[in-house]
């Protein structure tokens with residue numbers, strides 16, 4: 001019996017992951033494999049009460065059930081979070097969500113902060129090409145999915161793309 | 172440096188030496204930061220978390236190699252720590268309960284003098300925290316700003332021109348800053364004015380939180396004031412917002428203490444003396460009772476009602492009498508019954524006779 005590399009149960013999943021660009025065999029039990037492949041659930045995803053209140057309040061203002069349902073289905077193309085998921089957990093999925101859900105977030109930000117524009121510190125090194133950074137998030141997710149569905153050809157294409165962007169942004 | 176060494180030491184911010192330290196325990200500034208090329212925590216999987224942790228570890232290692240962070244700076248894999256050690260770090264306020272309770276790639280970087288800590292993979296990829304004794308937000312911000320710049324030389328933060336630093340929760344977006352001051356306000360509690368103070372603070376968008384110990388009982392008259400807004404004001408403005416209100420609260424507390432001394436001197440002196448008496452003689456004592464009694468004693472020391480006892484000693488007892496600390500210091504795992512006995516013995520040792528060298532015991 002092949003043992004799971006994370007615990008001692010029997011390994012039933014054999015996953016090839018690309019670590020540092022090199023394929024690596026992982027042998028995991030069902031539980032550990034799920035944890036490894038799925039986005040890790042934030043243990044304390046309990047929404048701050050203040051925040052939940054604000055979200056409920058924001059949605060009550062002039063939105064019909066239809067509009068709300070449609071809004072809830074919108075999905076960030078980078079991290080694949082839906083607006084519904086954000087509403088439930090009170091946490092966004094990636095930096096791109098602030099762009100993708102900008103219309104929905106604006107009244108919420110106004111509610112919380114009374115302001116919608118940052119005037120404080122600016123990092124010395126701004127993400128030159130913020131697009132590239134969010135592309136990396138998307139490509140890594142797609143690579144994970146390709147590996148999960150055993151589409152290794154696609155996975156290695158994606159890996160090359162990721163490496164290229166990483167090399168460029170380091171330069 | 173090992174965790175067990177940390178247990179016997181007491182951090183910089185506990186020294187009780189900063190400005191207004193009779194009432195202000197500590198000043199803290201926290202920044203929330205995320206790496207630009209990873210999803211936030213709710214969408215990150217274990218391999219993302221591991222990669223984030225690795226990047227931060229690399230950054231810390233190279234800052235140590237450059238001599239810009241002390242060689243003894245600790246990088247601790249929280250995911251791999253036993254429960255007791257995690258609880259110890261929570262009691263020490265070096266990590267949050269949230270980080271302590273989660274699993275997988277989670278880490279904390281700790282300055283040997285406990286002037287700063289850096290949580291990895293908490294609600295955001297990075298939570299930087301700077302601690303100061305007493306009321307000292309300016310210096311805290313200078314340190315924090317430098318630390319933030321240093322880390323940023325090695326990683327790219329998620330940032331937008333319009334919204335500033337991007338955080339997992341929209342309540343932190345913009346500056347990502349949380350400025351907080353921990354105050355000891357026993358006289359405002361005794362004179363029942365604390366509620367009124369809370370309400371007026373909420374009106375100006377400041378949050379007030381009680382300090383909670385083991386379980387969820389409020390712990391001995393300690394309150395934390397912090398900013399709620401993080402967007403649309405500069406870091407300096409937000410620090411000023413919190414910093415300006417603290418002297419007002421200190422003044423209220425001093426007035427309430429003055430009132431108690433004038434109007435009910437015997438009652439106050441009796442309360443303080445009884446508290447001190449119990450702490451010096453008890454044979455078994457819970458951590459809640461200890462907190463409440465130490466709180467009275469602390470006020471008594473500040474009002475000159477108890478001679479020969481110093482604020483740093485009391486500050487240290489507050490931390491060292493908590494469950495995980497007791498167990499780390501004695502080096503033994505203990506159940507509640509044994510902890511309560513050990514706590515009483517620890518307090519007797521430190522409150523009878525000389526305090527600096529661990530003290531002779533009377534039993």
Ligand SMILES: [Zn+2]
Nearest residue numbers: 004007029032
């Ligand atoms: Zn397993």
Ligand SMILES: [Zn+2]
Nearest residue numbers: 076079094097
């Ligand atoms: Zn997203």
